[in-house]
Every structure is written in structure tokens, then in C-alpha cells.
Amino acid sequence: MCRNIRVLHNFEPPASEDEIRAAAVQYVRKVSGSTHPAAANQEAFDIAVEAVAEATRVLLDSLVTKAPPRDREVEAAKAKERAAVRYGPR
Template sequence: MCRNIRVLHNFEPPATNDEIEAAAVQYVRKVSGTTRPSAANEEAFNEAVRAVAKATQTLLGDLVTKAPPRDRAVEAAKAKARAAERYGS
């Protein structure tokens, strides 16, 4: 599940709220051990996603770097090349 959590820091344009929420959902899924909570746990699951997303937004806003912003297209191409080498596709 956690393979879908991507680096969100130091991109131009910055990470969107949708990207942050998607990472939060993946994190909560991994920690809880479920991809879809039961009705009894749905509110706790959703609250955890909100809290993780908020913490992530705060973290990304507070991080400082001297490195130039990364380009999403270049990073995607690098990831595709790594996957091709790893899986032989």
C-alpha cells in the first residue's frame, strides 16, 4: 500500500491538497491494516486521514531547502526508468 505515497516536498508547482490527502489515505490504510474501514470504524478512519493531511500540510509549509525545485515530469521519467530496470519492462 505505501508504494503510492510519493515525495511531496520541493516541487514546482507545490503539492496539491488532493496529493496530500491521497498520501494521508495511504498512510492511514497502512497503519490501520485496512483499505476500507467498517461502518463502526469509518469516522475514526476519516478523522485520522484529516489529521494526517493537516500535519502533512504543516510539515510541507515549514520545510526549508536550498535545493532547486524538482520538476514533476523529470521525476516521473526517472521513476519509470527505475521501474523498467527493476521489473524488466
């Protein structure tokens, strides 16, 4: 799993288009094995990003939960704490 792809479900406010697109780009980069495709592959790369972003939008719009929405600041603090334990303080 790409470490840069973040959980997007059940946040208040909901995931933005920028967050969805960033996750799609990270996924396509990982699957394709390149961060910047060659000019000959740019169109295929862009089409794949749009397809993954659309699938992500459909998924997020379809998911239901009874859990209260998460707070981005609280989740970021938890991630920072986990990183400090894992990698040491920075």
C-alpha cells in the same frame, strides 16, 4: 513504507491538496490494515486521514531547502526508468 506515498516536498508547483490527502489516505490505510474501513470505523478513519493531512500540510509549509524545485515530469520519467530496471520493460 507505503510505495504509493510519494515525495511531496520541493516541487514546482507545490503539492496540491489532492496529493496531500492521497498520501494521508495511504498512510492511514497502511497503519490501520484496511483499505476500506467497516462502517463502525469510518469516522475514526476519516478523522485520522484529516489529522495526517493537516500534519503533512504543516510539515510541507515549514520545510526549507536550497535545492532547486523538482519537476514532476522529470521525476516521473526517473521512476519509470527505475521500474523498468527493477521489473523489466512493460
